[in-house]
Amino acid sequence: MTATTTAQRKVPRPRADALRNRERIVSAAREMFTELGPDVPLDDIARRAGVGNATVYRNFPDRDALVREVVCSVMDRTSEAAEQALAESGDAFTALERFVHISADERISALCPMVQSTFDKNHPDLEAARERCEELVTELMDRAKQAGQLRDDVGVGDLMVVVAQLSRPPAGTDCLRSDRFVHRHLQLFLDGLRAPARSVLPGTAVTMEDMRTS
Secondary structure (H helix, E strand, C coil), X not given: CCHHHHHHHHCCCCCHHHHHHHHHHHHHHHHHHHHHCCCXXXXXXXXXXXCCHHHHHHHCCCHHHHHHHHHHHHHHHHHHHHHHHHHCCCCHHHHHHHHHHHHHHCCHHHHHHXXXXXXXXXXXXXXXXXXXXXXXXXXXXXXHHHCCCECCCCCHHHHHHHHHXXXXXXXXXXXXXXXXXHHHHHHHHHHHHECCCCCCCCXXXXXHHHHHHC
């Protein structure tokens, strides 16, 4: 047995309670960032998560680390929704619809103010989560296009920016009051994506790269 292998086996695994605490912190942060914006005090997040302040700082040494983890978490959950939709063998557009509604419930638009903050947008974890999400959504849309159900002149950026715009009002407003309209308005948007298209869209299909560089 090599020394490297021995060293690797000696690395302790995180305890189950430590992992649960980390998950509680990320969940609480996601909720509070959505409700109050990205500047909510970390002490308040600790109270919502039911852990001590030291536990938060032990897992996340600064705000940027926690924000990045929340962004990656939401992207991962969105990717999982896309994977589930791709695994369905039925109607391609129905699968796309289901993905859009689930993505809206993740409140992905709550990430916008955080992504525009000062933390490292090129962090490897963030880039990996973003690339996985974009690839899966592209595959989901391509499948609907190949089935002749989704208009050809829309891109992933078109889809995700509308989901973001419709899925929540600005942070700090009464999100719950607006929730009852979200899925109704999303369905109106989805109906406009169906092929054959009833109009010609101005401009060209929007990619996620267009969204990042605009």
